[in-house]
Amino acid sequence: MIEQGPVEILEAEHRVILKVVAGLVMLADRLEGGEDVEPATLDKIVEFLRVFADRCHHGKEESLLFPALERRGVPASGCPLGGLTMEHQKGRQMVGEFANAIREYERNEQGARDNVVKALRALGAFYPNHIWKEDYLLFPLAGKLLPPEDQNNLRVQFDAVEHELGHETHERLVHFAEELQDKAATAGCA
Secondary structure, eight states: OOOOOHHHHHHHHHHHHHHHHHHHHHHHHHHHTTOOOOHHHHHHHHHIIIIIIIIIIIHHIIIIIHHHHHHTTOOSSSTTHHHHHHHHHHHHHHHHHHHHHHHHHHTTOTTHHHHHHHHHHHHHHHHHHHHHHIIIIIHHHHHHHSOHHHHHHHHHHHHHHHHHHOHHHHHHHHHHHHHHHHHHHHHHHO
16 A cells, blocks of 8 residues: 655645534534524534544644645745635634534523534634635645655654544544544535
8 A cells, every 4th residue: 555645644634624624514503593503513523623623634734744845845924825824714703703602502692502603604604715725735735845755754753643643543533523424424415
C-alpha cells in the first residue's frame, strides 16, 4: 500500500469534516421544523469540531504545514496562510458560540433554539468555504513548493499528531461523522 502524502491526508480529513457539515444542516432543519435534538448529539458535534477539525486537522496545518511553506518562501501573513489562520481562529470562536447556545438550549432559555439553528447554519456555511480554499488554493501550492523530503517529514510529523490524539479517539470521531452523515442522508430521503 502506498502511503498518503500530507496533502492527501489533509484532503481525506476534509471529507470527514464535510460529513459532519451534512449533519449540521440536517439538524438545523429539524430544529427549525419544531423537532427537538438531543443536546448530547450537539455536544458530540462540538467535540468533533474541537478535537478532529481543530486540534487534529487545523493543528497539523498551523504547526506543521504552514511553517514548512513559510520555509519555502510563502509569507506567514496575507494570502493564503494569514487568511486561513484567521479563518481557523474564527472557526474556534464560532464553535465556542455554538457550545454556549447548546447550554442555553439545555436550559430551555428563550431564543435558545434559534441560537442553536443560527450557529449550525453558520458552521454549515463556514466549513465548506474554508475547505474549498484549502483544497483548491493551499494544497496545490503545497504540492508545488514542498519537495519530497519536506513532504515525507510532514507525513511523519502528521503520524505523531495522530499518535498523540490516539487511534481510538480518531476512529470514534470518524465513526461519529459517518453516523451523522447517514442520518442526514436518511432525513433527506424522508
